[in-house]
Amino acid sequence: MKRISYTQAVTEALQEEMRRDPKVVIWGEDTAGAGGAFHMTPGFADEFGTNRVRDTPIAENIIVGLAVGAAMTGLRPIAELMFADFFGCAMDQVMNQMAKARYMFGGQITLPITVRAASGAGTRAAAQHSQSLHSWFMNLPGLKVVVPSTPADVKGLLKSSIRDNNPVLFFEHKALFNIKDQVPVGEYSIPLGVADVKRQGTDVTIVAVQQMVYRALEAAEILAERGISAEVIDPRTLVPLDRETIVNSIKKTRRLVVVDECNLTSGAQNEIIALAVERAFDYLDAPPRRLGVPDVPFAQSPVLEDYILPKSGQIVSAVQEIIR
Amino acid sequence: MNAQPTVQEVTPDIRKDIQIALLHTMLRVRKFEEKAQELFLNNKIPGFAHVSIGQEAVAAGVCLSLSEGDYITSTHRGHGHCIAKGMEFPRMFAELMGKRTGYCRGKGGSMHVADFSRGVLGANGIVGGGIPIATGAALSAQIQKNDSVVACFFGDGAMAQGAFHESLNVAALWKLPVIYVCENNLYGEWTHYTRQHSIPDLSQRALAYGIPGQRVDGMDALAIYRAATQAIARARGGEGPTLLECVTFRYFGHYIGDPHPGRTDHEIENAKLRDPIDHLRQALLASGALTDRELALFELGLGNEIADAVAFAEQSDDPEPESAFEDLFV
Structure with a gap:
């Protein structure tokens, strides 16, 4: 075991999965050049190149839409929305496209997409940067909803989410970013659906x-x-x-x-x-x-x-x- | 609105076999949709459906410019795009009828028909919903360096959506291999597009993204083929997206059975004078590229194909009720 923070655990999961599978790509606001708004993708652009790691404009509907189109055509995208509150700007692609595409099209495709977003209160961020919206998506069939609490869980669950062949909404809690705890050394993952x-x-x-x-x-x-x-x-x-x-x-x-x-x-x-x-x-x-x-x-x-x-x-x- | 582009004469720059294929494709779309209308009005197709009769030149001109490994995204008025990209009548009719043999096992219907094996990434019930998806498919082609191009169809109404702006901005920024094809049929639902948009020439929106924009006669399959071929070559060459505005007209209402009360008979009859199928048929017959007999044989075969497809769909079983629980998660 080793002691790392919640955000370091996120970084390790992303890095390991990008090394493991060249189809894994990641984009969002400040993901490449700045190494992530919450500094969770530091050096990723250098290691994986700006073809696989991209800075997008501040436009959440296209951040998710790019992932839907890319997943339909062979990639395994990770889309970063920065704050979960910004789901509001992305909702058509989330609710009418990503959640329903496999079903509407009779199972012709899989959509291996992970959408990551920081949620939760406790950071004095006020009404538009503090919400926990995960219950919305529990009422929207076609999406998996992941809510990790510890560094070990966030790493193991993120690895499983990226490998999952379904759309996963992955909520990282802002108030837990600096929490440090023991995390297994070496390869491990935690299956989705196990409390x-x-x-x-x-x-x-x-x-x-x-x-x-x-x-x-x-x-x-x-x-x-x-x-x-x-x-x-x-x-x-x-x-x-x-x-x-x-x-x-x-x-x-x-x-x-x-x-x-x-x-x-x-x-x-x-x-x-x-x-x-x-x-x-x-x-x-x-x-x-x-x-x-x-x-x-x-x-x-x-x-x-x-x-x-x-x-x-x-x-x-x-x-x-x-x-x- | 000055929506009276002049019909161009047949020009020798497009091979005769391609011109014939354009005519055949337009005929296939029209006959399919005429039959779909009839089936709908006889209560054989549930829900609601939208036909593109009058607009066939856009689907044919763009899809015949694409290669096999290319993709399209379509709209709620998407039968023509699907057929022009190679989807087959029996499973199309079956899907419209909600049968288990349909492309989507009866789960999609007219507004969500798709065939990923032919690069059809789905019709879409949300106006503008396919534009970000097409852009994502183009990003995927760029990342995977697989030489594919995406043709993204949408109507004039979709150009007022935020999704349009978000998509074109990113596609232009990254020079993605996608062409954006606006089928401007002059009406977003029942409201004339000049009452929904701040400028009359929608192709000028391309200027805002620093990409080429071109207004094309949407009733002229050859003009569309020519413009699309150029735009696709540009996209495939890594030079980025193009916006094509194809000015066209739908002869019928917004959905099957809708009389579209806002339009005058004069407006509709005037549009029909420029019918894309009549025009190309006459030009090909006049030039000797096609004989009356060849055309009659084609139409006979097409009629039989449609009849067989409808029979297949009608005889197909409904889905098992329990299949409502299939195809959600992998």
Whole structure:
């Protein structure tokens, strides 16, 4: 094992896959000359050439559209959107073209595309650079949705996403960029659709996504001091969703709290609550609880941002409310 | 609107066999679409569909300028592009009818028909949706250095979309091997294009990207063939994209069954006087390149081919309901 940051893990995954397969190409705003807006592709243009590594104009619809056309004709593109908020500018190519092309055309083609975007709050970036939009795409068949939380996960999942023959939306959480942790040395990948139990427990299941995984783990520590054993599950991918791991955990602990950075109405939390209700209702000892961002945008003020982002103390309270 | 380009005489610079192939291709498109109209109005084709009758010269002139390894992207009004690029009637009719033997197993229909084995990267139900895809295919050809060129078809309406600007900017910047073919049939749905665009000559938009733009008589297959051949050679030679605006006319409404109430009979009859098929047929017969008998034999064969294709499609099974769950992910 070695200790590297989340962003270094992204760089290693990209670099290894580009070395492995000459069909892998990458483009986006500042990807080549500047080495990436978040410095995740440093030196890539030198190593792989500006044929495979390209700076695009600031035009997200064409960044994704280029990937759709290139994937249809034999390449394995990685498109960088910088901020996930910019999906708004790319939506026709995402929702009507990339997500549907294989299906509409009766399976004639595969679309091995990875679209990477930085998402999440906590960086004081205000309303248009802080959103977690992954739940939108869970309601759009044809796209895989990946939400890694740790350096080891982000590397292994990104490698699998690039190798996957389907369109994958890969969300990298900005607040986790500088987190350092152990990552396996050498070749490895993590399959899409396999949740990770980040902490074992017996009294309550906490399902948490990306930054919220860390807050759930903090909450679990506090709960342990109070004699409550919390299991923390990180789904890692929302499409496909590892329903079995979540349902089995709920059957064991008989209680569920879900915490995610989506806005609460129709956020990813609700799909997991629905899963519990449909498949583990008879096992539940208490109503499931969900935590998320209330239905308002993020504000720039740190006071306002922190106020609406779920915190470990709130997770503790939610658990204690359903364990009396 | 001065949309009355003069019909050019047959010129000797295009080989006779190619001129005959242009005529044959236009006839194939028209007969296919006339049959599609009939089938639609008899409730044999579900949903809705759009025909390009009157516009056949654009599909024929551009697609016959392409080579086998080249690609096209098409539009909601795309039957002509598909047929001109070599797609076959039986599976086309079957797809329009939503049958399992269709090109897309009944999942696409008229607006999403595609044949990747022939370089047809799909019709598209979104106006302008194919333009970024064509540009991506051209980038792919440039990266893979495989000598392919992409012809990107779209209507006058699509030129108001942001996707058009984003695509042409990048294609011009990187000198991608793509030609952008605007079929200006004068109406975006039911609104005249001069009420949707800030300039009357859409080919001038090319100036903004530093690429050649050319306004071509879209009712003249030879003029289109000539312009497309030049633009494709330029693209293949690494000199980048060209914008062709082919000024044409659709004889029928926006979709099959639509009377398009905004247009006058005079306007439609006037356009039909410049019919691309009539014009080339007369020129080829007059020059002796084609005899009446040869043409009659071709049309007879075409009629039989269409009848057989429709029979194939009608006799084909519907998809298995469970196949709704196939073809999403690999």
